[in-house]
Amino acid sequence: MKFIVCNNYQEISKKAAEIIADVIKAKPDCILGLATGSTPVGTYKELIAMNKAGDISFKTVKSYNLDEYYPISPDNDQSYRYFMNENLFNHIDIDMANTHLLDGEAKDPDAECKAYDKAIEAAGGIDIQILGIGRNGHIAFNEPDEALIAPTHKTGLTADTIDANSRFFESADLVPKHALTMGMASIFGARKIILLANGASKAEAIKELLSDEIKTSNPSTLLKLHNDVTIICDKEAYGE
Ligand code: GLP
Secondary structure (H helix, E strand, O other), rough: EEEEEEEOHHHHHHHHHHHHHHHHHHHHEEEEEEOOOOOOOHHHHHHHHHHOOOOOOOOOOOEEEEEEEEEEEEOOOHHHHHHHHHHHHHHHOOOOOEEOOOOOOOOHHHHHHHHHHHHHHHHHOOOEHHHOOOOOOOOOOOOOOOOOOOOOOOEEEOOOHHHHHHOOOOHHHHHOOOEEEEEOOOHHHOEEEEEEEEEOOHHHHHHHHHOOOOEEHHHHHHHHHHHEEEEEHHHHHOOO
8 A cells, every 4th residue: 555645635636636647548448436525626626627638538438436325316416426527527528428326316226236336347347446535434435334345235324424424415414324335345346546535534544544454443444455555645634
């Protein structure tokens, strides 16, 4: 696991965008694993600027997002589909048909999750997965627990995550209590992973990433088992 410690959020965003752009340049029909949350927004802004400047093109790129609330309509401005359209897809030359998110309205969520893993596999697997991290160490919506689930699945959100994510909703009661999320194995299938973290609220979780331990009470620590992971964080998250 490699750490890149940056001076500020803008540096994190630039570094992450450069790594993603290199993957796109090397493989124009690559598959991106995308994340939501406030952390990757700066990276998406950098990618939009690179696309507008003609440095990279998304015309043949496909994307799969990590997770989606459940239940939620794609038109809800708190859905991750809405977030991705607003923060990235609407501003780049990607074919919308090539952008994939779990369906927050799926009638049969288990079938939806199974089909999602199959579709990623059939497409050839994710070339680069972008991750944020919850302040409790969750990645995507794989929450701390005694056991973690390998494939894409429906999950409940912890009180801590509902509280952290309530800042985007009018009130905490409006935060959906469930989500569909890529599982640990689905995430580990990516050939390359970058995890972005900024701010002191992530320092506890990152401290455990820096230790030698792997524990399901901090799902991000499992990333130590993957052979191509880069953590891009600022000094506050790194605990300096
Ligand atoms: C949500 C998402 C995660 C994300 C986390 C951190 O729970 N499901 O994928 O990493 O929030 O969000 P933020 O970047 O806003 O701190």
